[in-house]
Amino acid sequence: MVMRxxxxxxxxxxxxxxxxxxxNSARGKRTTRRKKDEMCAFDLLATVAGTLLxxxxxxxxxxxxxxxxxxxxxxxxKEEPHDEILPLKNMVxxxxxxSGCVVGSGGICSFPRQxxxxxxxxxSTRNEAGPILESLTVKSNxxxxxxxxxxxxxxxxxxxxxxxxxxxxxxxxxxxxxxxAEAEQVHQAESNVVRRQADGHAPALHSLFDSVDxxxxxxxxxxxxxxxxxxxxxxxxxxQTSSLCRGEVQYTADKDDxxxxxxxxxxxxxxxxxxxxxxLGNHRIRKLLASKVRKAARNKICGGIPSKRICGxxxxxxxxxxxxxxKIPATCQKGQRMIFKKKRxxxxxxxxxxxxxxxxxGTSMEGRNKSCGSDDYHVKxxxxxFNIPELFINVPENATIGSLKRTVMDVVNSIMQGGLRVGxxxxxxxxxxxxxxxxxxxxxxxxxxxxxxxxxxxxxxQDSPSRVVIPEQMDLLSADVVEPLARMKCEERFPExxxxxxxxxxxxxxxxxxxxxxxVVHPVEMASQDTSASSQAIVPVAPSGDxxxxxxPLCKPRxxxxxxxxxxxxxxxxxxxxxxxxxxxxxxxxxxxxKIHAFDHVDHxxxxxxxxxxxxxxxxxxxxxxxxxxxxxxxELLDRVLAAQAYWSQQQAKLQDKPHGKAALxxxxxx
DNA sequence: GTTAGGG
DNA sequence: CCCTAAC
Numbered sequence: 168m169v170m171r172x173x174x175x176x177x178x179x180x181x182x183x184x185x186x187x188x189x190x191n192s193a194r195g196k197r198t199t200r201r202k203k204d205e206m207c208a209f210d211l212l213a214t215v216a217g218t219l220l221x222x223x224x225x226x227x228x229x230x231x232x233x234x235x236x237x238x239x240x241x242x243x244x245k246e247e248p249h250d251e252i253l254p255l256k257n258m259v260x261x262x263x264x265x266s267g268c269v270v271g272s273g274g275i276c277s278f279p280r281q282x283x284x285x286x287x288x289x290x291s292t293r294n295e296a297g298p299i300l301e302s303l304t305v306k307s308n309x310x311x312x313x314x315x316x317x318x319x320x321x322x323x324x325x326x327x328x329x330x331x332x333x334x335x336x337x338x339x340x341x342x343x344x345x346x347x348a349e350a351e352q353v354h355q356a357e358s359n360v361v362r363r364q365a366d367g368h369a370p371a372l373h374s375l376f377d378s379v380d381x382x383x384x385x386x387x388x389x390x391x392x393x394x395x396x397x398x399x400x401x402x403x404x405x406x407q408t409s410s411l412c413r414g415e416v417q418y419t420a421d422k423d424d425x426x427x428x429x430x431x432x433x434x435x436x437x438x439x440x441x442x443x444x445x446x447l448g449n450h451r452i453r454k455l456l457a458s459k460v461r462k463a464a465r466n467k468i469c470g471g472i473p474s475k476r477i478c479g480x481x482x483x484x485x486x487x488x489x490x491x492x493x494k495i496p497a498t499c500q501k502g503q504r505m506i507f508k509k510k511r512x513x514x515x516x517x518x519x520x521x522x523x524x525x526x527x528x529g530t531s532m533e534g535r536n537k538s539c540g541s542d543d544y545h546v547k548x549x550x551x552x553f554n555i556p557e558l559f560i561n562v563p564e565n566a567t568i569g570s571l572k573r574t575v576m577d578v579v580n581s582i583m584q585g586g587l588r589v590g591x592x593x594x595x596x597x598x599x600x601x602x603x604x605x606x607x608x609x610x611x612x613x614x615x616x617x618x619x620x621x622x623x624x625x626x627x628x629q630d631s632p633s634r635v636v637i638p639e640q641m642d643l644l645s646a647d648v649v650e651p652l653a654r655m656k657c658e659e660r661f662p663e664x665x666x667x668x669x670x671x672x673x674x675x676x677x678x679x680x681x682x683x684x685x686x687v688v689h690p691v692e693m694a695s696q697d698t699s700a701s702s703q704a705i706v707p708v709a710p711s712g713d714x715x716x717x718x719x720p721l722c723k724p725r726x727x728x729x730x731x732x733x734x735x736x737x738x739x740x741x742x743x744x745x746x747x748x749x750x751x752x753x754x755x756x757x758x759x760x761x762k763i764h765a766f767d768h769v770d771h772x773x774x775x776x777x778x779x780x781x782x783x784x785x786x787x788x789x790x791x792x793x794x795x796x797x798x799x800x801x802x803e804l805l806d807r808v809l810a811a812q813a814y815w816s817q818q819q820a821k822l823q824d825k826p827h828g829k830a831a832l833x834x835x836x837x838x
Numbered sequence: 839g840t841t842a843g844g845g
Numbered sequence: 846c847c848c849t850a851a852c
Binding site: 756757758759774775778782 | 839840841842843
């Protein structure tokens with residue numbers, strides 16, 4: 168069957184659906200699902216791996232051999248012959264070990280994300296010999312959420328300058344982001360809290376460059392041995408190599424990470440490398456990368472063991488996972504869980520730092536119109552989160568959760584009190600010129616403002632951007648009263664923060680771009696002021712739940728980009744209407760056409776989204792109103808949904824019945 | 839890159 | 846909304 172090209176549906180008119188595609192049912196149907204089998208195998212693998220790890224740890228100085236050998240060992244260790252899965256095991260282990268790291272003595276972990284886990288595992292085995300420290304590596308962006316920055320700076324007279332600088336391919340990159348960190352020795356009876364700063368020219372603390380995780384591997388390095396090192400920037404080069412000589416396990420993320428680790432890549436270089444222009448749409452890049460990351464996480468972390476089977480089904484999104492098997496001592500698992508819980512929290516707490524569209528509401532739209540006339544342009548920015556420096560915390564295994572919280576809190580406070588300033592990144596480019604007006608910088612009320620990032624940077628970072636050490640030897644357990652970050656409430660909450668309600672006020676969709684929805688106006692700050700003035704509204708808000716801090720896992724890249732689930736954006740009635748209309752016209756099964764037809768330029772609605780939405784619409788329409796949830800869809804629309812669905816299903820059925828007949832299909836269903 | 843369908 | 850097989 169000949170597939171029509173997309174150009175066929177370019178015309179908005181009453182195109183005749185000449186040749187509908189193969190019926191939906193014939194495509195994309197997964198005939199067999201081996202998931203259960205795989206899960207079973209993976210489960211076994213997890214068990215075996217755990218055994219292996221435990222054994223490995225006991226055997227000192229395992230030569231720097233390939234993991235294949237270990238895998239063979241493992242085979243011997245494990246008595247039960249699981250024929251089907253053994254090849255898989257070998258394969259996975261081998262692959263990971265060989266491609267991902269240099270294995271030093273006792274090296275088990277293959278990838279950074281495993282590093283911490285391995286470390287913990289080793290700790291657990293050492294536990295028998297004496298007290299050890301659980302290493303909690305909280306490297307990443309701590310997010311301060313839902314801030315509102317109301318710029319009180321009237322845009323200068325430079326209205327005419329409202330040209331957004333071409334930032335080109337920076338995309339998701341950040342300057343000064345090639346960061347790394349050093350995990351201190353685990354079994355030393357010291358609790359170091361070390362924070363290291365990116366070595367870029369800009370001391371952006373959010374660091375942890377995105378590319379680091381492009382393949383799911385951050386540059387973190389944690390050895391299963393007693394010492395560990397992290398490839399730092401150029402000044403750490405020596406350290407790296409020497410560390411290798413010392414037989415430490417070194418993890419370097421390949422590809423981009425290699426460059427990062429082999430020298431402090433110039434941030435600008437980083438930024439330009441290999442990224443698609445912003446134009447492509449963040450969500451697309453993010454989607455790709457996220458997919459990659461998740462895949463990598465799943466495949467590589469834990470040697471391909473699906474995370475759901477590990478450690479009680481802990482999600483591994485962006486997190487390091489360990490090969491916690493049933494044989495790992497309970498203490499270990501406990502500790503691990505503690506870590507993971509934190510990390511998961513972080514995940515949930517994380518919102519798009521980048522996705523910071525100006526909010527649209529009825530009032531704001533009015534204001535906008537008004538301002539257009541009065542030359543009083545304002546930009547209202549909603550900061551959902553701030554990126555805070557990565558943290559490294561060593562916590563005794565027997566520390567309480569409370570003390571852990573306090574510790575983290577302490578660190579955060581140290582950072583906060585240490586003097587922070589705010590950095591502004593537009594499309595990944597650090598805007599350093601504080602004297603620029605927003606408009607000159609391209610931050611205009613009428614522009615799409617979803618490419619702005621705010622970062623927290625150390626004041627002192629200017630001089631020594633490479634590292635900032637936060638109170639070492641911090642007595643974790645004596646970390647006394649700390650002002651809970653969560654107490655710092657948002658002074659002015661965004662009324663529309665509740666969700667996408669504002670979108671509902673948007674009339675019919677069609678050609679309306681999302682950017683329209685976000686155009687807003689507000690009082691703004693003076694042009695000559697430092698941007699940090701706007702940071703007063705940094706609002707740490709406790710994530711839902713127990714109020715733990717938003718700490719993003721080590722491997723987590725910038726939250727706005729990679730590995731992050733998209734924010735949920737319920738379809739508005741207007742969108743639904745547009746969708747229904749398009750489907751009536753175009754039919755089901757041609758979602759790209761539908762997208763182009765009705766949701767072109769609406770970046771956050773992919774054709775998959777539309778398809779999904781249609782699916783739910785059909786479902787919604789077929790259930791009783793009482794069972795429906797969420798924004799009620801007018802019955803009229805639902806009726807049209809059912810009609811269209813029935814019609815197009817019928818058409819597809821017809822097509823299947825006589826595949827050779829080229830029965831011209833009506834262009835629109837007679838709903 | 840699209841589509842379908844399960845989760 | 847995510848994931849991924851199938852195309």
